[in-house]
Amino acid sequence: MGEKKAWIFTLGTEVVRGLVVNTNAAFLGRRLSQLGIAVSGVITLVDDRKLIANLLRYVLRDHEPDLIVMTGGLGPTYDDITLESIAEALEKPLTINREAFEMLKEKFVSRGYELTKERLKMAYMPEGAVAISNPVGTAPGAVIRYGKTVIVCLPGVPREMEEMWVKHVENVIKEFGVLYTAEGSFTVVGVPEAVLAPILRKFYEPSGSTYIKSHPRGYELSNPIVEVYVSVTSTSIELAKSLAKEVCDKIAEEVVRLGGSIRHYGC
Amino acid sequence: MGEKKAWIFTLGTEVVRGLVVNTNAAFLGRRLSQLGIAVSGVITLVDDRKLIANLLRYVLRDHEPDLIVMTGGLGPTYDDITLESIAEALEKPLTINREAFEMLKEKFVSRGYELTKERLKMAYMPEGAVAISNPVGTAPGAVIRYGKTVIVCLPGVPREMEEMWVKHVENVIKEFGVLYTAEGSFTVVGVPEAVLAPILRKFYEPSGSTYIKSHPRGYELSNPIVEVYVSVTSTSIELAKSLAKEVCDKIAEEVVRLGGSIRHYGC
Incomplete structure (x- = not known):
């Protein structure tokens, strides 16, 4: 049984431009390595749907990893385009995810806030995605399977990403990498x-x-x-x-x- | 006249595994952006010749950037394989670069140190490369032209990379990006x-x-x-x-x- 292989995608123009230092990549690289998973590379991209879809297709086709962990681009703003880009790359429709919708309703409506178009946007996921609840912020994460590859999407805000990693993702990954x-x-x-x-x-x-x-x-x-x-x-x-x-x-x-x-x- | 486009490659297994935080990427992303150059992405890879060559070929072919800045993998150890990987990707022979050889001789022989096989390795560059002197450490940098793309290779040690950037690279880039x-x-x-x-x-x-x-x-x-x-x-x-x-x-x-x-x- 060989080592499991992973790639990390950290998405965001602010990271590429060096406005923030990429501590998410270091956190994920370290955690995955400690779990015995071999990370081949980290790809950081500006918020450009075609570019993200192109790189994702290239990694899936040429490197066939077992796991891709992505951070960033799940929020309510116009440049949060991670799930759209994945849908484009995998040629899957982008639809309202029921679990994600319930998570957002719970977060906003039940507390008397409006579920605006921008907030509802966070429930749109590639068909077949499983939503991951975000205990710190508002944007749900997502797990998407594509052939033998599992794609995990987490928010870019470090305190949200780390909390979701520890609470919801690491246990799944532990069973996955058995080294x-x-x-x-x-x-x-x-x-x-x-x-x-x-x-x-x-x-x-x-x-x-x-x-x-x-x-x-x-x-x-x-x-x-x-x-x-x-x-x-x-x-x-x-x-x-x-x-x-x-x-x-x-x-x-x-x-x-x-x-x-x-x-x-x-x- | 459109914006010039760049990619950054930061090479090193220790960066992918999160043993060091990638401050080189932030430094270069910020400097290039301030010079009006649009950085599309940052690619961080483990020290694997085939992998580096594959990603470099992909970026050259699918994205045709004006500039690629690479850091890391220029030193004397077995896992310093950046110039070998570039030679493989560009199908150029790896030969002793005369300028780099003179820089190393000056650094070692003139001070009474032996130019061992490991040290001499730092003079091997893809044919046609121009060596950049390293005022802080020992490994010379390199500039390689491939079609319309200029590839600049700098060491991974931040104090060496930053000094060489400021002293030798930034002025060239300034003329290059006129925004x-x-x-x-x-x-x-x-x-x-x-x-x-x-x-x-x-x-x-x-x-x-x-x-x-x-x-x-x-x-x-x-x-x-x-x-x-x-x-x-x-x-x-x-x-x-x-x-x-x-x-x-x-x-x-x-x-x-x-x-x-x-x-x-x-x-």
Whole structure:
């Protein structure tokens, strides 16, 4: 049984233009990786229906992921076009989703607010979508199946996205990805990154189950300090942890043999 | 003369996995937008040569941008594969770049360090590339032309990327994009986002020269606070500024007519 593959789409012109830093991508990348799901990439796009539909079709066709998580573009404003764009890409009609409609009625009408055209817009979803309730804000999320791919749409506001992820999405994803990831890290002092590279390479597996990354923190020549990050994905968390520790220990041994030293050993 | 179009590629498994937050994308998105260049999207990918080459070919073929800015993957380690991936996508040979070689010799040999295989790797670039010197770190950048598209490759370490952007890249880009962008923003209190939406829509131009975005900051129903951001791109900075101010003033007038109030008016 191979690793499950995922892509993340973070939608919004304000993110592309750098008006906000994309913390949603980091949150989702980290959570999915910890669940043993291999994220191939993150795609951030301006609010343009044709562009979003085009990229979605490309990823579905050329990469066939098991999972796509999308954030942003579910709200009441004219540039909130995620569900329209998905409907276009999948060639599904955009219809009023009954569950989403009930969620909005509960949120607005029952509290004496009008369900304006802009608010009702949030109930339009591609046919067959399952609505996800939003405990923090107003826009419901959606889960859409397309062939073997599950597409999960969440709002772009981080506090809404994170709450919905933890409450409604993560449990589904956990059953979905049945692999576990363990992480370790430490700092190497006194060995330049270019000298460390062939050592790390010995333990790196391009297949993806052992991932090793070095981050230079000092200056390559005058004061080499390199942070090393190791993660191992396996079929049980115990196995993943012991494999990660083994890799860390072996690298550390070779560093000491080269005259370097290890700090902040957390493996 | 239309707006120039750009894409950003930020490469690195550590970014996809959320081990670092993608501040490079925000920096580049903001700088390019301020130069009047329309960024369509940001693509973040794990260190996989075939995957990077595939996405690059897709963007070149389906979107034909004027500019692609890439960060990451230029260093000495085995997972630094940006230039290899570009060579593969463009079907160009990867050869030792003379300028890059001289930069590395200057950096290492002249200071008594060995030019190891890993360090020399940083001089291999797609044929025809122009090397960009790195005043902070060791890996040179590269500029590659492909048809009408200019591809600029910068390191992933933010302090190196930003320094090279300011010193070597921005001036070239300035001549390239001959439009100017002015920005304005203010806070609307007392009008829910869904009520504000049709007002903003009147001034928004999908062509892209006037961009308006609302960010809900309070709670839609009980305490509506919405930040409004306006940007206008035009042929001179003065024209862009006066058009942006005009749009802000008109929105503010309508907000007040609806019983709302304006705070932090910066237009």
